[in-house]
Amino acid sequence: MTQTAFTRTEMLPPIAPPISERGVVKWLRENLFSSIPNIILTLAALFAVYWLVSLSLPWFLNGVWHAETVQQCRQIIAETAGPDASGACWAVIRVRWNQFLFGLYPVEEYWRPTLAFALMFVAIAPVLYSGLRKPCTIIVGIAAVLLSLALYGLGTDGWHGFVAVLCLAALTAVAWIAPKKLVWVTLVFPLLAFFLLWGGSVWGPVSVAIAFGILGLAFVKLASARGLLVASLAVALLFLCCFVNPIRLGESFLSNLVYLASFGTYDYVLHFDLRIGGYDLTELFPLHSALSGYLDAKLPIGLLYVRSDDFGGFLLAFVIGITAITASLPIGILLALGRQSDMPLVKSISVGFIEFFRGVPLITVLFSANFMLLYFLPPQTNFDLIVRVIIVVVIFASAYIAEVIRGGLAALPRGQYEAADALGLDYWQAQRLIIMPQALKISIPGIVSSFIGLFKDTTLVALVGLADPLTGVRKFVLADSAWKGIYWEPFIFVGAIFFVVCFSMSRYSMYLEQKLKTDHV
Amino acid sequence: MSVAMDAPKDGFRLSQLIYDTRYRSYTIQFFVMLLFIAFLIWVLNNTVANLAAKDKDISFGFLWSRAGYDIDQQLIPYTNDSTHLRALFVGLLNSLAVAVIASAFATILGVTVGILRLSKNWLVARLMTVYVEVFRNVPLLLWIIVAFVILGETRPGPKEFKVTDEMVAAGQAPVGEMWLWDSVAVTNRGTNLPAPLLDRPLGGFEVMGVPINFSTIAVILVIVGSVMANRALLRRAKAVQESTGVRPVTWWKSLLILFAPTLALLVAMGFHLEYPVLKGFNFQGGINLAHSFTAMVIALTLYSATYVAEAVRAGILAISKGQTEAAYALGMRPSWTMNLIILPQALRVIIPPMISQYLNITKNTTLGIAVSYLDLRGTLGGITLNQTGRELECMLLMMMIYLSLSLMISAILNAYNHSVRLKER
Numbered sequence: 001m002t003q004t005a006f007t008r009t010e011m012l013p014p015i016a017p018p019i020s021e022r023g024v025v026k027w028l029r030e031n032l033f034s035s036i037p038n039i040i041l042t043l044a045a046l047f048a049v050y051w052l053v054s055l056s057l058p059w060f061l062n063g064v065w066h067a068e069t070v071q072q073c074r075q076i077i078a079e080t081a082g083p084d085a086s087g088a089c090w091a092v093i094r095v096r097w098n099q100f101l102f103g104l105y106p107v108e109e110y111w112r113p114t115l116a117f118a119l120m121f122v123a124i125a126p127v128l129y130s131g132l133r134k135p136c137t138i139i140v141g142i143a144a145v146l147l148s149l150a151l152y153g154l155g156t157d158g159w160h161g162f163v164a165v166l167c168l169a170a171l172t173a174v175a176w177i178a179p180k181k182l183v184w185v186t187l188v189f190p191l192l193a194f195f196l197l198w199g200g201s202v203w204g205p206v207s208v209a210i211a212f213g214i215l216g217l218a219f220v221k222l223a224s225a226r227g228l229l230v231a232s233l234a235v236a237l238l239f240l241c242c243f244v245n246p247i248r249l250g251e252s253f254l255s256n257l258v259y260l261a262s263f264g265t266y267d268y269v270l271h272f273d274l275r276i277g278g279y280d281l282t283e284l285f286p287l288h289s290a291l292s293g294y295l296d297a298k299l300p301i302g303l304l305y306v307r308s309d310d311f312g313g314f315l316l317a318f319v320i321g322i323t324a325i326t327a328s329l330p331i332g333i334l335l336a337l338g339r340q341s342d343m344p345l346v347k348s349i350s351v352g353f354i355e356f357f358r359g360v361p362l363i364t365v366l367f368s369a370n371f372m373l374l375y376f377l378p379p380q381t382n383f384d385l386i387v388r389v390i391i392v393v394v395i396f397a398s399a400y401i402a403e404v405i406r407g408g409l410a411a412l413p414r415g416q417y418e419a420a421d422a423l424g425l426d427y428w429q430a431q432r433l434i435i436m437p438q439a440l441k442i443s444i445p446g447i448v449s450s451f452i453g454l455f456k457d458t459t460l461v462a463l464v465g466l467a468d469p470l471t472g473v474r475k476f477v478l479a480d481s482a483w484k485g486i487y488w489e490p491f492i493f494v495g496a497i498f499f500v501v502c503f504s505m506s507r508y509s510m511y512l513e514q515k516l517k518t519d520h521v
Numbered sequence: 522m523s524v525a526m527d528a529p530k531d532g533f534r535l536s537q538l539i540y541d542t543r544y545r546s547y548t549i550q551f552f553v554m555l556l557f558i559a560f561l562i563w564v565l566n567n568t569v570a571n572l573a574a575k576d577k578d579i580s581f582g583f584l585w586s587r588a589g590y591d592i593d594q595q596l597i598p599y600t601n602d603s604t605h606l607r608a609l610f611v612g613l614l615n616s617l618a619v620a621v622i623a624s625a626f627a628t629i630l631g632v633t634v635g636i637l638r639l640s641k642n643w644l645v646a647r648l649m650t651v652y653v654e655v656f657r658n659v660p661l662l663l664w665i666i667v668a669f670v671i672l673g674e675t676r677p678g679p680k681e682f683k684v685t686d687e688m689v690a691a692g693q694a695p696v697g698e699m700w701l702w703d704s705v706a707v708t709n710r711g712t713n714l715p716a717p718l719l720d721r722p723l724g725g726f727e728v729m730g731v732p733i734n735f736s737t738i739a740v741i742l743v744i745v746g747s748v749m750a751n752r753a754l755l756r757r758a759k760a761v762q763e764s765t766g767v768r769p770v771t772w773w774k775s776l777l778i779l780f781a782p783t784l785a786l787l788v789a790m791g792f793h794l795e796y797p798v799l800k801g802f803n804f805q806g807g808i809n810l811a812h813s814f815t816a817m818v819i820a821l822t823l824y825s826a827t828y829v830a831e832a833v834r835a836g837i838l839a840i841s842k843g844q845t846e847a848a849y850a851l852g853m854r855p856s857w858t859m860n861l862i863i864l865p866q867a868l869r870v871i872i873p874p875m876i877s878q879y880l881n882i883t884k885n886t887t888l889g890i891a892v893s894y895l896d897l898r899g900t901l902g903g904i905t906l907n908q909t910g911r912e913l914e915c916m917l918l919m920m921m922i923y924l925s926l927s928l929m930i931s932a933i934l935n936a937y938n939h940s941v942r943l944k945e946r
Contacts, residue, residue: 031643038642045644229539229548345550349557359927360920361884363898368920371912375571376564456660463890470663471891487670495659502658 062087065094069482092486093493096477098154100493103312103467109199109304111156113315115164116196118147120322122171123189126182133179140175140182144168190326197311197319199303203295207288215239228428308386312467314497317458319386324393324458325451331394332401337431339402340409350402357399362457365392370464389461393454400450408443409435441516448509452502459498469494568913581918583909584609590904592895593811597731605905612900613922619814619896620883623821627882628875630822631829638834653827661824662891669816669892676709679803704796712810713797720791736790743782751778813894821882828878836871837863869941876934880927887923897922 019025032042062081067073073089081087093100102110121143129135147168151161175182191205215235222231296302311319338350357365369392370385412435420430440447462471474490477483538548572578584606591601596614599607638649656664681696688695699706706713723735754774762768797807840863848858887898895903897919906915 031641034641041637041640041642041645045642045648048648049644227540229545233552343546343550343553345553345557349553355928356924359924359931361887361898361923363887363890364902364916364920364923367898367902368916371906372916375568375913378567378570452658456658459660459662460888462662470660471666487674491663491667491670495663498660498663499655499658503654506658 059086059088063090064088065090067091068095070485088489088492089486090489092477092483092489096473096483099473099477100313100469100490102315103473104310105306105312105315106304106310108157109306110154111151111160111164112196112199112303114147114150114154114156115167116193117318118143118150118164118168119185119189119192119196122168122175122182123186125175126179126186131180131182133176136179136182137172137175140168140172144172195303198306198308200305201292201296201300201302203292203299203301207292207295210291211288308384311386313469313473316386316461316466316468316472317455320390320393320461321455321458323390324397324454327394328397328401328454329447331398333405333436335398335402336405336409339406354399354402357396358403362393362396362460363463365396366460366464368392385464385466389464389466393457397450397454400453401447404443404446404450405439407446408439408441411442412438444509444512444516448505452505455502455505456498469497572913577911579914580911581914583905583911583914586909588905589908592900594814594895605901605909608900608905609897609918612895612897615814615894615900616883616886616889616896616898619817619821619886619889619894620879623818623825623886624879624882626818626822627825627829627878630826631875632833634826635830635833635837638830639837649830653830656824656827657831661820661885662888664820664824665816665888665891668819669812672707672712672812672816673709676707679706679708679710679799682706682708682799682804704794706797706799706804708804710803711812712815713804714808714810715794715796716806716808718793718795720793722790739790740783740786743786747779747782751775754778811894813889813892816892817886817889817894821885825878825882825885828881829875832871832874832878835874836867836869839870840866872937872941873934876930876937880930880934883926883930884923 016022020029033039058081062077062085064073064076064087067076067089068091070089070092073087073091077085077087077089098107098110102113105113122140125136125139129139144165148161148165151164156164171182171185188209191209195202195205215238218238219231219235222234226234335350335354338346339354341347341350366389369388373388373392416434416438417430420434425433459468459470462468467473467476470491474494477490478486537544539545585604587601588603588605588608589601590608592599592608592611592615594615595611596618597607597611599611634649634652637645638653640646640649677696682699684695704715719736723739725732725734725736727733754771758769758771795806797804797809799805844862844866845858848862853861886896889896890898890903893899901915901922902919906912909915
């Protein structure tokens, strides 16, 4: 009998790959040490990281949070980490936290900007998530919880804190029951925020709201009955007749015409001054001021009036940034449409506007708000520096937004416009239903990066004398002899907050881009 | 069967101005024009009234009066006896100096970072991402002030650079150390660089207060001549390659043509460097740069380089992988693929955002106000404005200058876009 050859009945287990081809080693070989230039790069990068960390880490780790002066800080660091050790004195941030946040805003009124900030999330929730129940409720709920924590942290008195939190709790309930109704908060938010931030009589914002309500209603009714053009003309006329003093306006316009017709020979400037004297906003809007004055006399309700000079810190950056962002988008859309328009006059005005404001640096525009705006406005008009700054920042930002949106409009295929025409849609319907949704989607990255630029540019208002967090607040914090000799901590703190806000905006735009992506790639 | 309606009657009714799209645009434009003219009249009228109330007029005569203030950095001769107009030009040149130098550095740094961000090296790519995100998302103003504070507060004073005999004997090094073989000294007062000087300059003359230097002109002419000669050489080499198929070796000839004439000229004129030396309480000799200038350059470079880097990265990513594969399929080497296939296409995407970044850098030089750098805004829009009280004229002039700078850069951009535009049928 011959023995049969050996036959293996079961498979051998696979041998593990060599050490150089698996796990950490493989990853290191492939990603860090694949070739000689790569090895040099890796070593250089490691050295750079080591250098940065060895310089800054001890400084961060030795940081002191509880101290009253910078000398005390240094003493604690010397005691804990040795005499030569360097360390951060974060105590300046902790002690001056409120100034960094609110500037010189009155302490007992801190709940007002905080509530306005929380309401802002309620206002943008239905816009960001198009009235979906779950995300809206979550955002409003989180805003409510954070508001209560913030109010507690700021030491708000019980009564105001209770009202504010109750208000947010009610809104959370609204978000859960009828999320679409939150849009009303969005609509009244600008006036509400204005009232909360600046205070004064409640009747001013209320009568503005009534006026806008009447005009809006008239516009909607007329637009459905007689068309958009008639409606806009009629509403403009109504506005002039009811809310602006028509006699004053006509008189001024006529005298201007006379002045022009006489080629400047008719000495009318002096005349003007003698006859009318200074302009005043109350004189320009007589009905509005009469109404609010009457109501205020009958029923004086209001909050403590806060002067604009007291605004500062991140409160100022957010007020300017958010107002400019929300206002510049619609103006930018209109300008972009104007630039694409077939009407030569509208087009050239838009092009001139956009190119001018894109061509000059923001600082010169801000300085114009300071020096020149008062030349262009009626004599003796004097309004708040913050409002002036906001106006010029809005104008400036809308020129940039307009260019971004024009890019989106140009990227749309011609067929989309033709299809809208073929369906018999009129200009505004086509824009609203076909063109804008697509053009805005294309321009999201550009729009958001304009917004980021705008928010970063709010630091420039320090250069016209407002107390922004970077320069203004830092200056008056460091002017205190207790904190003399501190350099880095305020920079790091302010920089970190700007980084967080801007970085999350850019991430949100990426999320939005992904979500709205409908093409197949 | 449907019956065709009558064609609309001819003739014009007034309601067509509102309801007929053919005529409606005229109505709208009429009202827009009316509003626009009313607005202009209103603004003009207010300005005239305001000027009259302040007893002022509009006149640019102040530009020819004595300025009476000093500017610490000047590229053309200027004293406080010079006119406001001259101060304006000194400021404008200071703005442009920062803008040009920062643009050059930002391009070099940005291209490097953009390429490194695409590197296969995990650590380097991550580091570059962190750099780009950190510098992009924090305001430029912060970087300018931080750079200024670092230079002014952490550097030792000039007297700490002094090496005394006792220190030599004790083997101690001074606190402050000069860099690059004792040629560069960064003190808390300023940056001292070696200055290029000539023993036998060719002379020069002055036109309207602007010195014209023959030596500089000669060097520029020689450099331009060498570049043109080098191009002729390369053209010839290409012609030889196309007729015979063999490319003659040119690299050493190129090097010789490019550098030898300039070096010879410089040696002939006696070129040497003047090093800054510590004398008394500060460094003497060489070029002294104020910290405001250095801080502006550093901050603008680091900040703008992130935008350049993103443009470069986007440009390279925009070229589809198929292009590389096609080049390889044709048998091209990787270096040829990069030079002949990828770069020409990527540059079309990269250069427009890069040029608009240069425009941004130019506009951002106005932030020099934060570190008291006397640029155009500092002279014309700052001291001149405050001294003469002519806000309207100064602001208008300054805006017009910036506007024309921007329009010039945009014109270059448009010309470039036109020249690289895809030639389609």
